[in-house]
Amino acid sequence: MFLFLRLEITFMVSNSNNDRRILLAHGSGGRMTQELIEEVFGTAFANPFLDRMDDAASLDLTGRIAFTIDSHVVSPIFFPGGDIGRLSLTGTVNDLAMMGARPLYISAGFIIEEGLPFQDLQTIVSSMQQAAAEADVEVVAGDTKVVERGAADGIFITTSGVGSIPAGIQISASGARPGDAVIVSGTIGDHGAAIISRRGGMDFNVELTSDCAPLGGLVADMLAASSEIHALRDPTRGGVAATLNEIAAASGVDIEIGEDLIPFQGEVRAACELLGLDPLFLANEGKLVAFVAQADAARVLDAMRRHPLGADACIVGSVAAAERDHCRVFARTVLGSRRILSMPSGEQLPRIC
Amino acid sequence: MPLSFLDDFRRGDHVRALMNRLEKSAAALERPVRIMEVCGTHTMAISRHGIRQALPPNLKLISGPGCPVCVTANSDIDTFIEMALLPGVIATTFGDMLRVPGTRMGLAEARGRGARVQIVYSTLDALRLARENPESKIIFFGIGFETTAPTIAAAIAEASSSGLDNFLVLSAHKTVPRALTALCSTPELAVDAFLCPGHVTAMIGPHAYDAVVADYGLPCVIAGFEPADILQSLIMLCGQLAVGRAEVALQYTRGVRPDGNPTAMALLHQVFSPCDAEWRGLGVIPGSGLAIRDEFAAHDAARHFQVDAGYSHEPRGCLCGAILTGLKTPGECGLFGKACTPDHPVGPCMVSSEGTCAAYYLYETNDVL
Amino acid sequence: MCLAIPAKIVSIDNQRATVEVGGLTREASVVLLPDAGLGDYVLMHAGFAISLVDEDEALETIRLFEQLAGGSFLGEGPSETGLDGLSPGGTGLDGLSPAE
Numbered sequence A: 001m002f003l004f005l006r007l008e009i010t011f012m013v014s015n016s017n018n019d020r021r022i023l024l025a026h027g028s029g030g031r032m033t034q035e036l037i038e039e040v041f042g043t044a045f046a047n048p049f050l051d052r053m054d055d056a057a058s059l060d061l062t063g064r065i066a067f068t069i070d071s072h073v074v075s076p077i078f079f080p081g082g083d084i085g086r087l088s089l090t091g092t093v094n095d096l097a098m099m100g101a102r103p104l105y106i107s108a109g110f111i112i113e114e115g116l117p118f119q120d121l122q123t124i125v126s127s128m129q130q131a132a133a134e135a136d137v138e139v140v141a142g143d144t145k146v147v148e149r150g151a152a153d154g155i156f157i158t159t160s161g162v163g164s165i166p167a168g169i170q171i172s173a174s175g176a177r178p179g180d181a182v183i184v185s186g187t188i189g190d191h192g193a194a195i196i197s198r199r200g201g202m203d204f205n206v207e208l209t210s211d212c213a214p215l216g217g218l219v220a221d222m223l224a225a226s227s228e229i230h231a232l233r234d235p236t237r238g239g240v241a242a243t244l245n246e247i248a249a250a251s252g253v254d255i256e257i258g259e260d261l262i263p264f265q266g267e268v269r270a271a272c273e274l275l276g277l278d279p280l281f282l283a284n285e286g287k288l289v290a291f292v293a294q295a296d297a298a299r300v301l302d303a304m305r306r307h308p309l310g311a312d313a314c315i316v317g318s319v320a321a322a323e324r325d326h327c328r329v330f331a332r333t334v335l336g337s338r339r340i341l342s343m344p345s346g347e348q349l350p351r352i353c
Numbered sequence B: 001m002p003l004s005f006l007d008d009f010r011r012g013d014h015v016r017a018l019m020n021r022l023e024k025s026a027a028a029l030e031r032p033v034r035i036m037e038v039c040g041t042h043t044m045a046i047s048r049h050g051i052r053q054a055l056p057p058n059l060k061l062i063s064g065p066g067c068p069v070c071v072t073a074n075s076d077i078d079t080f081i082e083m084a085l086l087p088g089v090i091a092t093t094f095g096d097m098l099r100v101p102g103t104r105m106g107l108a109e110a111r112g113r114g115a116r117v118q119i120v121y122s123t124l125d126a127l128r129l130a131r132e133n134p135e136s137k138i139i140f141f142g143i144g145f146e147t148t149a150p151t152i153a154a155a156i157a158e159a160s161s162s163g164l165d166n167f168l169v170l171s172a173h174k175t176v177p178r179a180l181t182a183l184c185s186t187p188e189l190a191v192d193a194f195l196c197p198g199h200v201t202a203m204i205g206p207h208a209y210d211a212v213v214a215d216y217g218l219p220c221v222i223a224g225f226e227p228a229d230i231l232q233s234l235i236m237l238c239g240q241l242a243v244g245r246a247e248v249a250l251q252y253t254r255g256v257r258p259d260g261n262p263t264a265m266a267l268l269h270q271v272f273s274p275c276d277a278e279w280r281g282l283g284v285i286p287g288s289g290l291a292i293r294d295e296f297a298a299h300d301a302a303r304h305f306q307v308d309a310g311y312s313h314e315p316r317g318c319l320c321g322a323i324l325t326g327l328k329t330p331g332e333c334g335l336f337g338k339a340c341t342p343d344h345p346v347g348p349c350m351v352s353s354e355g356t357c358a359a360y361y362l363y364e365t366n367d368v369l
Numbered sequence C: 001m002c003l004a005i006p007a008k009i010v011s012i013d014n015q016r017a018t019v020e021v022g023g024l025t026r027e028a029s030v031v032l033l034p035d036a037g038l039g040d041y042v043l044m045h046a047g048f049a050i051s052l053v054d055e056d057e058a059l060e061t062i063r064l065f066e067q068l069a070g071g072s073f074l075g076e077g078p079s080e081t082g083l084d085g086l087s088p089g090g091t092g093l094d095g096l097s098p099a100e
């Protein structure tokens, strides 16, 4: 009863401001849920699968399928270069692409905190659709729940996706081999720097922009250029440092990169210097790291550079047989000495000391 | 875009030429020498640029007590956490403090238990929070040496003059010269020379080290933080050691004035007065802390909140104390890399990314040293 | 101990300045450095300008490195560090360095 009363009041206040907000009733499964679905999701994602309003999408898929899921809880939900909608779509598309798969269909679950402005949800959903169009995928199933204020931070989005793996493609985190070249597809740390500078109230007058973008097209071009791409990964949380350590461990190899070979945006580097952060530990949302047979490296690099999302691609290091019984990642410093590049630990926080 | 006055001091050709020169300088030494880098930011730079691995074998760099997080005593951390858990309080501090474990819990855990903890980049941000949240008390955990303390003094002075009564500071600041002389008087200390902190010196001025040279005969070079700066400073130290001379010399000429920063030091002394302070690993060093003066008592969290943090003790098995004085290296700690890692730090030397143990772990080894 | 990086003052109004680092600008307080002026490089620590970067000294240091790297170094006389009395050993790089 109390709850009901509170909701009514919220609703009236909201209406009088002409500032509509998501209410618990929007997730109740009743009339308001229906309205929400039609008004927001149905319009944005309109496609034959979704329009049927069945309990599940029925899809024709043949051959080997890549299937993945990813939850997104970014704060703030809007950031320069994207928002949680774009992020949640590209995150899953990129995971599929890193298997060499062609991303096809996406499903999305929304957990919304009551009180989220209706307009915000609309913006998030339309940027999700925009990213889906860029990635050439369709959102074919969805679900929405509304939780009480405080039970979520604005909105959480979980997406899962399927993609088809072309015949003959064998790409895996365990596929890197001694002798492979390590290629990154562009400047490092852009997303993480954008988020941290926003979150920390850093007030940089130049906005750092997230690199959030779907990588399926870039991967397709790479695969067309070479059949010797052994491993791919998008260096999201934990950044390039985490990705290299994961690949080294999964493949049983050592990896060495040259610090001076890593491409950075000037502003990102400046922000990292100011805040005491290491860009190699910062998240990327539109970049990949590729492990390619040395003989094909130049060809793959060339194909990448011709794609807009790979224009700044470069070779940053190489893979070697593991020197010890556990695998390590080294960075060659300006002095020419090697230091260990370890997994980042914990949250990256601005430091002054 | 190149970063002015940063990239210039990281150039590969310069750094390699300096390393060659350092090898020659070190070859002229009659015996192996141990140089202590006092400052944690030097520790980080040395690790990050792989300097330790590249040094001539008769030159050993050991890390000193210059990480403000590492030297903060558990009792201060415990007190701040008790304050953070009070209702109506927003606890603010610099990023490095968040993961520091106290006797019973760390700040991150206090946050999990409902404390409002906000990481800020500057006291200016904490002041802004105080203005935006007049109904809350904003407590800033003041840590750091003479570089940072004036920025906290500036915030206290501003809060005082603008009547921002909900801005309070728990001062756990430390001062460097006292600690250095205390360190020098440790009988077991096996250090031949000091690499002194450029940014602290930008405030206190180069003469602050005169006593180290006069009373203990240990060479001091005030160094910048880029690889070329550090290598040049080591060359300068080798030069002094080779002829048995001990002087205060300045490598970081672009950043340090002969009289330091008198404005900043005046503000520091206007707001703070010297007090005894407990340093983790070094114990209580008389006169090495900074207490908020009576005139600014309204902004002193220690006076405003009479919290009882209970019994504080240092983590068991942790060698931070000996590591901070240069008597042990992280590899000699039985917990290093096993029970104690950056993800699960036992001692503060692992918590702060510039802590000696963290710097060794992050940049130098995944193995036992 | 203390991270501080060089930033250029691009505007200044009383105790507030806007500083620029590598194309990025943000606010800084110059309350600790009242002499700082437009166009100066300052060391920024935790949102405060704490010291002027002496550009001549910086260029002098770079010039020394340049000579060392170029091999033209040994013929040079002793160089000044800019702080007399403090540093009889000079930069440690000059031809009179005791290590020679």
Ligand code: SF4
Pocket: B317, B318, B319, B320, B323, B330, B333, B334, B335, B336, B337, B340, B341, B345, B346, B347, B348, B349, B350, B351, B357
């Ligand atoms: S490794 Fe951990 S427990 Fe050991 S001295 Fe360092 S911080 Fe303390």
